[in-house]
Amino acid sequence: MSWQPNRRSDTTLQQQIVQWITANVERGDWAAGTKLPTQRQLAMQFDVNRSTVQQALEELRAMGILEAKVGSGVYVTHNSWHALIQQTQPNWQTYIETSIHKPNYHTIQLINEYEQRDGIIRLGTGELAPNLLPxxxxxxxxxxxxxxxxxxxxxxxxxxxxxxxxxxxxxxxxxxxxxxxxxxxxxxxxxxxxxxxxxxxxxxxxxxxxxxxxxxxxxxxxxxxxxxxxxxxxxxxxxxxxxxxxxxxxxxxxxxxxxxxxxxxxxxxxxxxxxxxxxxxxxxxxxxxxxxxxxxxxxxxxxxxxxxxxxxxxxxxxxxxxxxxxxxxxxxxxxxxxxxxxxxxxxxxxxxxxxxxxxxxxxxxxGKYEKHLLHLRQQLQERADFVEQLLQKTFKDIASWNKPKGGFYIWLKFHQSIVDKAFFIKLLQQRVLLNPGYIYNPQDHHHIRLSYAYASYEELQNGLKILYECAVEEVVR
CATH class of the missing domain: 3.40.640.10 (Type I PLP-dependent aspartate aminotransferase-like (Major domain))
Structure with missing residues (x-):
């Protein structure tokens, strides 16, 4: 070890020592567990005051690259690589948290994630089912x-x-x-x-x-x-x-x-x-x-x-x-x-x-577009009627809704305030994904946006059955 800090450099002696030791660890010359020379030996090697070496080693310990063992000496830590990555990479979390565009509600992030998973019954999706696409x-x-x-x-x-x-x-x-x-x-x-x-x-x-x-x-x-x-x-x-x-x-x-x-x-x-x-x-x-x-x-x-x-x-x-x-x-x-x-x-x-x-x-x-719309409206009307019949059979005692005039959705309102994050997660755990009212109005814990446009007829039937059972459990709790 013949290296010495450059006294003519704009970088302080302490920082040069920190950089030199860090470089040895990065190259693998000083592997995890390597014992460093004593402070006195390093001070002599670098031709600096012992206090300068001491301060450099303390900085490296604070960075997690070195650790001191009482009565034994100073060693390269076993997680030195992780510590080095943290020191050399940008703090991306800070960038994320201070950026202009704000994160979406966690519920919506979950909706976006689970919509792409197989086996999920999508009862809130604002999208046409694949078999409705031409x-x-x-x-x-x-x-x-x-x-x-x-x-x-x-x-x-x-x-x-x-x-x-x-x-x-x-x-x-x-x-x-x-x-x-x-x-x-x-x-x-x-x-x-x-x-x-x-x-x-x-x-x-x-x-x-x-x-x-x-x-x-x-x-x-x-x-x-x-x-x-x-x-x-x-x-x-x-x-x-x-x-x-x-x-x-x-x-x-x-x-x-x-x-x-x-x-x-x-x-x-x-x-x-x-x-x-x-x-x-x-x-x-x-x-x-x-x-x-x-x-x-x-x-x-x-x-x-x-x-x-x-x-x-x-x-x-x-x-x-x-x-x-x-x-x-x-x-x-x-x-x-x-x-x-x-x-x-x-x-x-x-x-x-x-x-x-x-x-x-x-x-x-x-003219293909308008011809397609005629067929699509007919299919959506049939789906809306099917879901309404299911709702009439099971939900009329615990919820209310208006007959849909078109589009994808029925705005289903439960008589009691049961639609919260826990209710959403409970259904998600049973592989039923819905859009709760609170993502459209933070104070709304009565509604869900129920879509009849995406799920298959079988999925609509099974999903509404699960939804009803979960809702009844909340109502009688």
Missing amino acids: IKEIEASLQELSFEPKALGYSSPQGNDQLRAAICEYVQKRGITAEPQNVCIVSGALQALQLIAVGLLEQGSIVFQDPTSYLNSVHPFQSVGMQMISIDRNEQLAQTLTQRKRKKQAVFYAIPTLHNPTGHVWTAREKEQLYEACQASRIPIIEDDIYHELLFEETSPPIKAMDSSGQVLYIGSVSKTLSPGLRIGWLIGPTTVIKRLADIKMQTDYGSSAISQEIVWHWLQS
């Missing part, structure tokens, strides 16, 4: 499509030109007037919300919403510093919005058609009241309309259909109807807004899948 028809579409080389490259910032034109023609049937420049193709409705959050709102802005809301189960606004305010839509709505908004930026997030998770369908008057109240306070409306195509019966036009001033940002998607894996949705709004959000989208993912956009365009312009 897999063979989509495969056939790939044979029918003729791809130009340009079509397989990056699309324009706002998305495929043909697809945007087809969307304008499609939404016209719902009373929405739009030009291709008013449309931005997004990778699902959630990305539209994320783009709005980072592209239009300043930190501290207010996002108004219904008391029970899908937004409480995801964090596109919360994680960038927005203030979420739940508000009742009553006769004093306009006054309440003005009072709560004050001088801050604000938007109102709404799902007027087949609300997630409640399944409620707003009346035409409810839509008018919100539009007028927000117009009075100059508050933009985000209209999330991804479920409207799954209505069992016709309803009033969307809020966007009455929008003459560009106040409403309208979100549509094929994730709930055609395939969630295509990751195609759209956002309709004023040209200046759409250009702004398209610019941000290009900075984050350089455009949605070109092939997926071609497929969706083909389905819209060929």
Whole structure:
């Protein structure tokens, strides 16, 4: 050992000694259990004061690389490699805990994890069952499509030109007037919300919403510093919005058609009241309309259909109807807004899948999409009727619900407050996965979002039987 610290270095003598000993351990020259020379010997070797060596060894002991044995000396610890890794790697936990995007509720993390496991009965999933997806028809579409080389490259910032034109023609049937420049193709409705959050709102802005809301189960606004305010839509709505908004930026997030998770369908008057109240306070409306195509019966036009001033940002998607894996949705709004959000989208993912956009365009312009919707609504109606019959047979004494008007869900309300984390885990242990009401409203311990769209008929029957038995145990406890 002929090494000595460099007295001309900017690094202190103590730190040079720490680094030299650490390097010997890292190279394996000093294996676990190796006994170090005495402090006096090291001081002579390094030509430094003994106190300098002592301080260096104390630092290494604090790091867990060395350990002192009374009456024996100083040794390389047996977990020195682990200690070295901790010292050389970034403290990722600190990075995670101080990052901008906040973690989701533990319940939702469990839902996301267990949805991918085999043998789980998924009673809350917001997704179509695989056998409801038009897999063979989509495969056939790939044979029918003729791809130009340009079509397989990056699309324009706002998305495929043909697809945007087809969307304008499609939404016209719902009373929405739009030009291709008013449309931005997004990778699902959630990305539209994320783009709005980072592209239009300043930190501290207010996002108004219904008391029970899908937004409480995801964090596109919360994680960038927005203030979420739940508000009742009553006769004093306009006054309440003005009072709560004050001088801050604000938007109102709404799902007027087949609300997630409640399944409620707003009346035409409810839509008018919100539009007028927000117009009075100059508050933009985000209209999330991804479920409207799954209505069992016709309803009033969307809020966007009455929008003459560009106040409403309208979100549509094929994730709930055609395939969630295509990751195609759209956002309709004023040209200046759409250009702004398209610019941000290009900075984050350089455009949605070109092939997926071609497929969706083909389905819209060929009429395949609307034909598929007719069949899909019929299948969902049959599933909804089946689940309602099961509920009528067993649940009517302990719970209540409204007849579903479409979509995926029944908002099941237990008479007693039994839906808590323990109840969720209890069912999960029996391989039944549900979406409890408290992920949409932290104070709600009565509801579950019951989906009839994913589980098989046999799974629905078995899962509801287990749910009923667990609920009865809680009720009589």
